[in-house]
Amino acid sequence: MIVNDIEVLFGGQAGDGSLTTGDLIATVFKRMGLDVYTFKDFPSRIRGGHTNYIIRAGEHPHYGVADYVDAMVAFDLECVEKHVDEMRPGGFIIFDNTSEQLTEAVRRADVTYYEVPLAKIAKEDLGLELVRNTISLGVLSQLTGMDPAIVRSLVTRQYERKGEKVVAQNIGAVEAGENYVKEHFASTPSGYGLRARPDVDRLIMMGNDAIGYGALAAGCRFMAGYPITPATDILEWMAKHAPKYGGVVVQAEDELAAINMVIGAAFAGVRAMTATSGPGQALMTEGIGLAAVTETPIVVVECARAGPSTGMPTKTEQSNLNHLIFSGHGEVPRVVLAPGSVEESFYLTVGAFNLAEKYQVPVFILSEQAMCQSKETTPRLDLSAVRVDRGKLHRNGPLTFGEYKRYEFTQDGVSPRAIPGTEGGMHLVPGSEHNDAGVITEDARNRVRIMDKRMHKLVSMRPDLPKAIVHGDRSAGVAFIGYGSNRGPIGEAQDRLAAAGVPSRFLQLRTLWPFPEEEVRDFLAGAQHIFVVENNMTGQVERLVRYVTGPMPNMHRVLKYSGRPFRPIEIIEAVLEVVPHSNGVVPDRTSQPVHSAAPAS
Amino acid sequence: MATQLTPKDFATATPSWWCPGCGDFGVLAALKQSCAELSLQPKDVAFISGIGCSGKISGYLHSYAFHGVHGRALPTATAVKLGNKDLTVIVAGGDGDGYAIGAGHFLHAVRRNPDMTYIVMDNQTYGLTKGQSSPTSMLGYLSGTSPAGNPDAPLNGLAVALAAGGTFLARAFSSEPKAMVEMIKEAVRHPGFAIVEVMSPCVTFNKVNTYKWFKENVYHLSDIEGYDPSNRAKAFDVLTQHGKIPLGVFYREIRPTFEALTLKDSPAIAGLDIDRIDPKLAELQEAYA
Numbered sequence A: 001m002i003v004n005d006i007e008v009l010f011g012g013q014a015g016d017g018s019l020t021t022g023d024l025i026a027t028v029f030k031r032m033g034l035d036v037y038t039f040k041d042f043p044s045r046i047r048g049g050h051t052n053y054i055i056r057a058g059e060h061p062h063y064g065v066a067d068y069v070d071a072m073v074a075f076d077l078e079c080v081e082k083h084v085d086e087m088r089p090g091g092f093i094i095f096d097n098t099s100e101q102l103t104e105a106v107r108r109a110d111v112t113y114y115e116v117p118l119a120k121i122a123k124e125d126l127g128l129e130l131v132r133n134t135i136s137l138g139v140l141s142q143l144t145g146m147d148p149a150i151v152r153s154l155v156t157r158q159y160e161r162k163g164e165k166v167v168a169q170n171i172g173a174v175e176a177g178e179n180y181v182k183e184h185f186a187s188t189p190s191g192y193g194l195r196a197r198p199d200v201d202r203l204i205m206m207g208n209d210a211i212g213y214g215a216l217a218a219g220c221r222f223m224a225g226y227p228i229t230p231a232t233d234i235l236e237w238m239a240k241h242a243p244k245y246g247g248v249v250v251q252a253e254d255e256l257a258a259i260n261m262v263i264g265a266a267f268a269g270v271r272a273m274t275a276t277s278g279p280g281q282a283l284m285t286e287g288i289g290l291a292a293v294t295e296t297p298i299v300v301v302e303c304a305r306a307g308p309s310t311g312m313p314t315k316t317e318q319s320n321l322n323h324l325i326f327s328g329h330g331e332v333p334r335v336v337l338a339p340g341s342v343e344e345s346f347y348l349t350v351g352a353f354n355l356a357e358k359y360q361v362p363v364f365i366l367s368e369q370a371m372c373q374s375k376e377t378t379p380r381l382d383l384s385a386v387r388v389d390r391g392k393l394h395r396n397g398p399l400t401f402g403e404y405k406r407y408e409f410t411q412d413g414v415s416p417r418a419i420p421g422t423e424g425g426m427h428l429v430p431g432s433e434h435n436d437a438g439v440i441t442e443d444a445r446n447r448v449r450i451m452d453k454r455m456h457k458l459v460s461m462r463p464d465l466p467k468a469i470v471h472g473d474r475s476a477g478v479a480f481i482g483y484g485s486n487r488g489p490i491g492e493a494q495d496r497l498a499a500a501g502v503p504s505r506f507l508q509l510r511t512l513w514p515f516p517e518e519e520v521r522d523f524l525a526g527a528q529h530i531f532v533v534e535n536n537m538t539g540q541v542e543r544l545v546r547y548v549t550g551p552m553p554n555m556h557r558v559l560k561y562s563g564r565p566f567r568p569i570e571i572i573e574a575v576l577e578v579v580p581h582s583n584g585v586v587p588d589r590t591s592q593p594v595h596s597a598a599p600a601s
Numbered sequence B: 001m002a003t004q005l006t007p008k009d010f011a012t013a014t015p016s017w018w019c020p021g022c023g024d025f026g027v028l029a030a031l032k033q034s035c036a037e038l039s040l041q042p043k044d045v046a047f048i049s050g051i052g053c054s055g056k057i058s059g060y061l062h063s064y065a066f067h068g069v070h071g072r073a074l075p076t077a078t079a080v081k082l083g084n085k086d087l088t089v090i091v092a093g094g095d096g097d098g099y100a101i102g103a104g105h106f107l108h109a110v111r112r113n114p115d116m117t118y119i120v121m122d123n124q125t126y127g128l129t130k131g132q133s134s135p136t137s138m139l140g141y142l143s144g145t146s147p148a149g150n151p152d153a154p155l156n157g158l159a160v161a162l163a164a165g166g167t168f169l170a171r172a173f174s175s176e177p178k179a180m181v182e183m184i185k186e187a188v189r190h191p192g193f194a195i196v197e198v199m200s201p202c203v204t205f206n207k208v209n210t211y212k213w214f215k216e217n218v219y220h221l222s223d224i225e226g227y228d229p230s231n232r233a234k235a236f237d238v239l240t241q242h243g244k245i246p247l248g249v250f251y252r253e254i255r256p257t258f259e260a261l262t263l264k265d266s267p268a269i270a271g272l273d274i275d276r277i278d279p280k281l282a283e284l285q286e287a288y289a
């Protein structure tokens, strides 16, 4: 039996309530002490269209999807047709056979099928079609050995708001599912089991929520944004919570307005941010230049999705990095940070606000659909570790007008900032080139000096930038470089490669701009094969690395741009193609043999 | 108690840049006069301007001034006001800035009704880029980009604002300083989004809408017997009539400001202590436990 290691794919038509049940399953796994990662694979429409929700649980900290799906809960035939090839040999499918029947084409000999008339039971036995999803939870619970008490307490918590009757209906639905399994499938065990471990003080949180929470903790009290998938969650999270702490959230008329509002609020002395995705980021480009040249501290969250243009709004990609680093006219300082987990999303967001104010620059937080809309179990977030550093913000009384210079030339390039309301600090903040006093000028000597001042901040900020993390064996010949959501699949690939006798090192970049040249150079010393793993077509990080290293014969791009995150096997296979190894097969954690090709995804 | 300031106290050391005779001089003078008469303090004035000849004005008013990008002054200013509602926020920009590239923001600022003053310095042309037609240029206006005559009907910004829910609408003429000062003062006092459109001739490029032309083509609302600026229908009627250009305060209405609706009674955000972490923040994690 496979214990405490399962990937569930919960699928049907969009808008059928599978989100709620998927979240419930994830929380049950979390309460049973497992490490959980969820991935939403939604169509870009509200109702209809195939949708699925992956919930992976295990005893490991590598957040990401697995090589295979272990358990599918399919509400229609389309779901089985689409994903049957992704099933692990030995896995099982729960299928609602109320109105459709399984076809021969989707029957695999190495997969167990549990056909349950979910909709029929819901309607005829329970009198409520809506509880179909909850019945499936009961079926899954019984087949995998979820703790019935935990399932009941979470179902109760989920439906409490809707009253006792709804709670009772859903508990009844769980029981109906459990009973159906007991009555019909007693002799066909699923082969999967769960064993509860202590759930010690952990959270299960979505990346976007962690960013919102980090912003609030860091003192962000103004947010403006324009709804866009997959960033909207942050705007909604802040709209719900910021007012309780004296803050305000504005739904702007477009992203041009949003970014200029954030700049206005920051000019007034408020920690401010916006969150958007590719198309909105394109519109915000103008504002980034303005923030940078006026040295106004702002934080911009980019929740990347598949481009170009409208692209695939609900799919994941890492193709916007070039845009964040290079977009805009003129040359301006900016910072790009990329968290590699939900937990890091919180701490890096806090750090982003401090960097923005300390160095008076725009700071990007780069997340991706596969992380910002994914949930992960994470240790409690430590508020005592949060420090607010407002840099050279002038807060001690009046200034002397005439002496105070907003853009004073200093050693570190950072000038004291006076905000409106401060006696004696009056000045002009111009998007046009200006001198140290903020007076607009095209003087040649001043131009060079003030450009140097602004850009020098990229140097002086170096000690404060989040460091890259080296995972694995620092002296191994195989080296990975990656960032963001690929932290999970690369980490998992590393473990499995090591078990097969191929040790590796992995540099998880967390500051992508200014590019950490020294860290990359140090990390690569002695590496024999370098794999730069990214979700884009042109190898954006690999190019940056090559700027640092020059041509490298043994540098390989491992790219995926189907809109879906890497499965670890895809990374493993890319390595084994070029690295000599003894046994052709690298077992994954469940010791199932890995078959030739990666499943289509 | 701060001493009573004079217009000079609102001057900066930066010499103004406009062509001799430009209508924008009049706007600047009236603005300084209004600030002094309203007993404002420079430290409490946030002055945000657009891009254009008109937009240069932020360099000449002693205050906390922000000269942003073309067309975006209103969103910037809205957020300055939200960030520190104790400030007096004034915005100024050209007809192109406000009614072309910034037209979207204009409508939404009107809808939101933040408590601030917006001065549209209307010269019916693009001054800074050398005289092309603007959204308020007259039909047939000849310019580098409209050599065969401007084919676009001029935009009636105040009428549009009235339709969109504007709460204070006025029009002044740059060479009638006294009336302009009164309108600006009233606009600043108005608790809401107050628009003062100023006919501000571009002597260099607009050879049609000159001082002389204006003198012949304006009239005053005070000439209309019993004109009542709380009568919305009448205001719309006057604003949309063809013929001579009316000057004065067209419409006034009190409705809740954006700050009142969003910030309620909470203190100015910029003054909040964010250095200490509110222990209540820890409780938010329970929903995820």
Ligand SMILES: Cc1ncc(C[n+]2csc(CCOP(=O)(O)OP(=O)(O)O)c2C)c(N)n1
Residues within 6 Å of the ligand: B051, B052, B053, B054, B055, B070, B093, B094, B095, B096, B097, B098, B121, B123, B125, B126, B127, B128, B129, B134
């Ligand atoms: C995004 C952008 N597009 C174009 C310009 C060039 N530009 C500067 S001012 C201006 C128009 C100015 O007209 P208006 O707003 O009426 O101001 P005026 O100069 O007439 O006072 C233009 C098109 C710019 N600065 N930014």
Ligand code: SF4
Residues within 6 Å of the ligand: B017, B018, B019, B021, B022, B023, B024, B053, B054, B123, B127, B128, B201, B202, B203, B204, B205
């Ligand atoms: S070009 Fe026209 S608008 Fe610009 S400063 Fe000269 S007169 Fe004034």
Ligand SMILES: [Mg+2]
Residues within 6 Å of the ligand: B052, B094, B095, B096, B121, B122, B123, B124, B125, B126, B127, B134
């Ligand atoms: Mg103009």
